Amino acid sequence: MPKLLNDVFLKALNREPVPYTPVWMMRQAGRYLPEYNATRSRAGSFMTLCKSHDLATEVTLQPLERFPLDAAILFSDILTIPDAMGLGLSFIEGEGPRFAHPLQDESAILSIRAPDPNNLNYVMETASSIRRALNNKIPLIGFSGSPFTLACYMIEGHGNTDFAIARSLLYRRPDLMHHLLQVNTQAITEYLNGQISSGVQSIMIFDTWGGLLSDSNYLPFSLNYIQNIINGLNPGEDGIKIPTILYTKGGGNWLEAMSLTGVNCLGLDWSTSIHKARLRVGEKVALQGNLDPMALFSSSTVIEAQVSEILADFGFGNGHIFNLGHGIDRNTPPENAAVLIDAVHRLSIPYHL
Amino acid sequence: MPKLLNDVFLKALNREPVPYTPVWMMRQAGRYLPEYNATRSRAGSFMTLCKSHDLATEVTLQPLERFPLDAAILFSDILTIPDAMGLGLSFIEGEGPRFAHPLQDESAILSIRAPDPNNLNYVMETASSIRRALNNKIPLIGFSGSPFTLACYMIEGHGNTDFAIARSLLYRRPDLMHHLLQVNTQAITEYLNGQISSGVQSIMIFDTWGGLLSDSNYLPFSLNYIQNIINGLNPGEDGIKIPTILYTKGGGNWLEAMSLTGVNCLGLDWSTSIHKARLRVGEKVALQGNLDPMALFSSSTVIEAQVSEILADFGFGNGHIFNLGHGIDRNTPPENAAVLIDAVHRLSIPYHL
Numbered sequence: 001m002p003k004l005l006n007d008v009f010l011k012a013l014n015r016e017p018v019p020y021t022p023v024w025m026m027r028q029a030g031r032y033l034p035e036y037n038a039t040r041s042r043a044g045s046f047m048t049l050c051k052s053h054d055l056a057t058e059v060t061l062q063p064l065e066r067f068p069l070d071a072a073i074l075f076s077d078i079l080t081i082p083d084a085m086g087l088g089l090s091f092i093e094g095e096g097p098r099f100a101h102p103l104q105d106e107s108a109i110l111s112i113r114a115p116d117p118n119n120l121n122y123v124m125e126t127a128s129s130i131r132r133a134l135n136n137k138i139p140l141i142g143f144s145g146s147p148f149t150l151a152c153y154m155i156e157g158h159g160n161t162d163f164a165i166a167r168s169l170l171y172r173r174p175d176l177m178h179h180l181l182q183v184n185t186q187a188i189t190e191y192l193n194g195q196i197s198s199g200v201q202s203i204m205i206f207d208t209w210g211g212l213l214s215d216s217n218y219l220p221f222s223l224n225y226i227q228n229i230i231n232g233l234n235p236g237e238d239g240i241k242i243p244t245i246l247y248t249k250g251g252g253n254w255l256e257a258m259s260l261t262g263v264n265c266l267g268l269d270w271s272t273s274i275h276k277a278r279l280r281v282g283e284k285v286a287l288q289g290n291l292d293p294m295a296l297f298s299s300s301t302v303i304e305a306q307v308s309e310i311l312a313d314f315g316f317g318n319g320h321i322f323n324l325g326h327g328i329d330r331n332t333p334p335e336n337a338a339v340l341i342d343a344v345h346r347l348s349i350p351y352h353l
Numbered sequence: 354m355p356k357l358l359n360d361v362f363l364k365a366l367n368r369e370p371v372p373y374t375p376v377w378m379m380r381q382a383g384r385y386l387p388e389y390n391a392t393r394s395r396a397g398s399f400m401t402l403c404k405s406h407d408l409a410t411e412v413t414l415q416p417l418e419r420f421p422l423d424a425a426i427l428f429s430d431i432l433t434i435p436d437a438m439g440l441g442l443s444f445i446e447g448e449g450p451r452f453a454h455p456l457q458d459e460s461a462i463l464s465i466r467a468p469d470p471n472n473l474n475y476v477m478e479t480a481s482s483i484r485r486a487l488n489n490k491i492p493l494i495g496f497s498g499s500p501f502t503l504a505c506y507m508i509e510g511h512g513n514t515d516f517a518i519a520r521s522l523l524y525r526r527p528d529l530m531h532h533l534l535q536v537n538t539q540a541i542t543e544y545l546n547g548q549i550s551s552g553v554q555s556i557m558i559f560d561t562w563g564g565l566l567s568d569s570n571y572l573p574f575s576l577n578y579i580q581n582i583i584n585g586l587n588p589g590e591d592g593i594k595i596p597t598i599l600y601t602k603g604g605g606n607w608l609e610a611m612s613l614t615g616v617n618c619l620g621l622d623w624s625t626s627i628h629k630a631r632l633r634v635g636e637k638v639a640l641q642g643n644l645d646p647m648a649l650f651s652s653s654t655v656i657e658a659q660v661s662e663i664l665a666d667f668g669f670g671n672g673h674i675f676n677l678g679h680g681i682d683r684n685t686p687p688e689n690a691a692v693l694i695d696a697v698h699r700l701s702i703p704y705h706l
Binding site: 161164167168170171172211212213214215216217218250252253270271272273276290292294295297298299302306309325329331 | 514520521523525566567568569570571603606624625626643645647648651652655659662678682
């Protein structure tokens with residue numbers, strides 16, 4: 001198997017020595033890039049873009065042509081699994097995702113099943129296509145939403161600020177919530193193993209809404225299921241465990257528990273100090289993050305100062321992957337993303353001497 | 354000055370011995386009560402309800418007739434100050450607050466001034482009216498939004514999930530953000546001192562959006578201004594400092610810093626363990642919270658179990674005020690609020706023997 005030209009990201013995930021801090025950006029292939037918007041227009045709808053492996057490969061590569069990023073991420077969406085279960089996903093401009101058939105009652109929840117893997121073949125074809133196109137220059141990250149995060153959308157049918165219906169189900173009918181989470185866990189494990197077979201070299205789990213859970217519910221309703229997924233992942237093409245990243249937005253309270261799941265890295269949002277996080281869990285896991293995406297609306301000077309601050313907060317040594325604390329905002333000037341990536345590469349060298 | 358019949362809430366704020374854990378609910382006078390909805394219909398608009406001291410007093414008292422709550426809270430809104438500054442507040446059904454004149458450019462921000470106190474007289478009249486109506490049965494809580502939380506709405510003009518424009522201003526033009534926060538701080542201090550003169554017996558500061566700030570920005574852009582407000586509060590009618598509560602939603606990372614501002618109590622949302630919070634700051638401040646409001650959509654058995662868990666998590670001794678981790682949801686069955694309040698009173702007695 002040919003060696004990766006740039007394995008800085010994978011080494012950092014394993015807290016091995018690297019010459020500089022690797023960097024990628026959540027939603028790096030996205031609406032802040034005019035070339036992405038052009039391809040999306042051509043596709044017609046977001047789901048058509050996701051389902052065409054040629055177009056999905058094209059948009060995955062677009063940011064790599066502009067910026068010296070240290071990883072690529074599969075172009076897809078966290079809601080492909082419920083779509084494949086038959087919930088009917090669409091994206092309405094300015095409103096976000098919407099399911100035609102949300103799980104609105106007990107019988108709907110009890111009849112939900114892990115999807116026919118054939119319904120998700122398009123994701124596997126895209127992963128293979130991107131992996132070929134990357135030609136071993138940088139590694140490819142696969143991903144899924146967490147069981148609880150998927151459940152939020154499946155129950156409510158669309159995004160919102162607090163997912164009150166999903167969260168109240170957890171108290172009203174914990175049995176139904178656990179049933180749904182169990183089905184999602186099985187589906188996600190199969191889905192991620194499919195991505196691994198198709199060539200992804202790392203896995204990230206997006207627990208975007210786990211931070212809405214109470215302290216005592218986070219473990220039983222989110223983290224335990226994520227743990228089951230981690231336990232169920234197959235080794236990669238070289239027979240070795242694929243390095244994994246777990247990101248719970250608003251999960252700063254639970255880093256210790258998250259670090260014990262066997263994941264290699266925790267993704268941090270910007271509300272958590274990466275310095276304090278390293279003190280808490282840095283001997284167990286690498287850390288990814290955590291610039292506020294809004295910092296990219298400022299000047300080169302401010303962006304460099306913010307990057308410096310985060311690099312210094314993490315400090316000397318290994319186990320840091322630079323990223324934003326959440327996805328890059330669609331109105332971000334692309335040239336400011338270039339400033340960020342250059343600053344991380346340049347300013348991090350002294351921390352790795 | 355006549356003594357309060359029920360001073361359990363005020364004693365708990367000062368971490369003095371009490372016979373049971375006091376309880377009140379954020380938004381206890383609100384849309385989950387049919388009698389509130391009737392009064393609001395009669396008023397026509399939400400702002401008319403706020404501006405009529407008779408109607409605002411009526412709705413403040415409504416939950417007290419149903420439930421043996423240990424405190425009342427002034428019926429008002431956190432956005433009265435920017436409304437009094439001339440931003441033109443209205444509430445659109447199903448959409449929340451909206452300003453007719455948000456601060457959309459530098460000149461708008463630089464020309465903003467603390468409001469003429471006369472524009473907020475209606476709030477002071479309401480506070481006096483409620484205080485009289487309470488007849489020293491239970492204490493009255495006054496409140497304000499935090500400087501940063503008000504700035505979010507003033508800049509964006511309406512509520513949203515991430516206040517991206519306000520948060521990007523902080524990086525683009527920190528000078529403008531600091532100017533606005535300074536004006537808000539002066540206005541809020543005067544506003545709260547007016548409430549104190551009008552008879553409120555405790556003050557709560559709602560830093561509803563402080564949790565959107567990065568770890569390194571929370572202190573300079575939110576907590577430092579809150580500290581200035583706390584420092585500027587006048588004593589109450591008996592010449593003694595009014596006990597204060599600070600609630601930063603999503604602020605679990607910053608409890609230590611919050612506990613050093615001189616506030617008497619920190620309000621916790623449900624993502625923070627009250628047990629761990631007590632270990633971190635319980636020698637400095639009382640703690641308020643922190644039931645997930647969604648727990649009130651379950652059965653009596655589940656609500657009692659959830660209450661038991663939080664009481665046990667806080668443990669024996671003083672300095673706990675029971676509350677929800679955020680406002681009560683408008684669809685909550687009122688009878689479940691009764692179950693909550695009864696459970697807190699009954700199940701907390703053993704922790705105070």
